[in-house]
Amino acid sequence: MTQQQRLNLVLELVSERRNVSIIEVAEALGVSTATVRRDLTTLADQRLITRTHGGASALGSGYELPLQYKIVRQAEAKGAIARAVADLVAPGDSVGLNGGTTTSEVGRVLGWSERLGMSGDTPGVTIVTNALNIAYELSIREHVKIVVTGGVPRRQSYELVGPLVGNSLQDFSLDLAVLGVDGITGKFGATTVHEGEAEASRQLAAVARRVVIAADATKLGRTTFARICPLDHIDVLVTDAPVPPELAGELGAAGVEVIVAAPGA
Numbered sequence: 001m002t003q004q005q006r007l008n009l010v011l012e013l014v015s016e017r018r019n020v021s022i023i024e025v026a027e028a029l030g031v032s033t034a035t036v037r038r039d040l041t042t043l044a045d046q047r048l049i050t051r052t053h054g055g056a057s058a059l060g061s062g063y064e065l066p067l068q069y070k071i072v073r074q075a076e077a078k079g080a081i082a083r084a085v086a087d088l089v090a091p092g093d094s095v096g097l098n099g100g101t102t103t104s105e106v107g108r109v110l111g112w113s114e115r116l117g118m119s120g121d122t123p124g125v126t127i128v129t130n131a132l133n134i135a136y137e138l139s140i141r142e143h144v145k146i147v148v149t150g151g152v153p154r155r156q157s158y159e160l161v162g163p164l165v166g167n168s169l170q171d172f173s174l175d176l177a178v179l180g181v182d183g184i185t186g187k188f189g190a191t192t193v194h195e196g197e198a199e200a201s202r203q204l205a206a207v208a209r210r211v212v213i214a215a216d217a218t219k220l221g222r223t224t225f226a227r228i229c230p231l232d233h234i235d236v237l238v239t240d241a242p243v244p245p246e247l248a249g250e251l252g253a254a255g256v257e258v259i260v261a262a263p264g265a
Contacts, residue, residue, distance in 0.1 A: 003039075006031070010039050014049050014058050021055035076263040077216040077240035082106040084238050084261035085178055085214050091116050091124055093175040096204035098197065099131030099159035100180030102214045107134040111141040118143045128174060130160040130200045147172075154194065161196030166203040177201075177208030181215050183222035184237070186250030189230035190215075191223050198226035210235040217241035231256055 009029055013020050025036045044051040050059055082105035089095055089110060097103045107127060110116060116124035124143035129135055135148045149168035151160025179201050183191040190213055192198050205211045211234050221244055231254035237243075238259045243251065251258055 001029075001031075006035075007039055007043060010036075010043060010056075011048060014056055019052070019055065019057045024055070078102045078105045079109075080240050080261040080263040081214050081216060081238050082109045084259050085212060086110055086113060088212060088236065088238075089116065089125060089176065091119065092122060094126040094128060094173070096169075096174045096177040096208055097127060097129040097131060097134055098177075098179050098201045098204055099129075099134065099157045102216065103131065103178055103180040104134055104137075106178055106214060107138055111138045111144055113143075116143055128169070128172060128204070130165050130204070131158055132160065133158040149200075151200065154196065157194075157197065159197050159200060161194075161200050165200045169203050169207050172207045174204070174208040176210050176212055177204040178212045178214055179205065179228065181213055181219055181228060182224040183219050184213060184215055184231075184247075185221055185223050186231060186247055186254075188223045188227055190228040190234065192226050192228055193224050195226040198228045201228045205229055205233060212236045212238060214238050220244060221247055230254075 006029060010025055013025060013028060022033050022036045022040070026033045040049065040051055040056045043049045044056065049056045078101060081102055085106045086109040095110070097107055110125055110127065118124055123145035126145040126147065127134070127138055128147040128149070130149040130151055132153055135146050138144045138146055149160055150164030152162045153160055179190065181190045182193050192201065213234050213236070215237065217240055220239060231251060234254070234256050236257045236259060237251060238261060240261055240263055242260060243258055248258065
């Protein structure tokens, strides 16, 4: 296990339990208490956790982890979701992607897809994104046409935000907008942690024929700070586990199609 993988797992434990002891982390990861102490100090120095006597605690429910620490979280679920989302994309479609680990995986699947190959000079798929990491990774794929919005990058997520995002999109028409979110509920719809990213996602959704939310089960029934859109602005929710009954009823009432892509299925 690399140090980065270990740090990710420590953050996962702190996020789930809110408070952990050094002994708990050592037993969960199968490493020495000395290693755990060093890892907790590293994370505290990066202001990702708070060191406590004999352990660590989460900074708060609204704190946003940098993207690099989210990559391994729910990895199998996000892979299954990405494959299901890719099935919704037809050859020649234009697809908007916001930033995040789930949409990054969607972009990766689209980039690998043989079904979406070039047709003469026509790209197999056009990706319009405000996420610099997605644009960078897909720029080498011959069948993918990449369009990057304007904006100012956020280092936590590599997403471009600000008024230049909307200015870049105003003359576009997309077949799909695929949006990663931090929460989805009946009352508040799709939400995310940062208001600038919420606005960028709204701009992508506004120029799309269909809006697809890609969210693993940990996001269902959860609300975060900034609202992206209400449920009735969403066409499809792709997730990895059955939706809780109350939310399922609210999605149905709003006309949202639910696709469950179980990992390993």
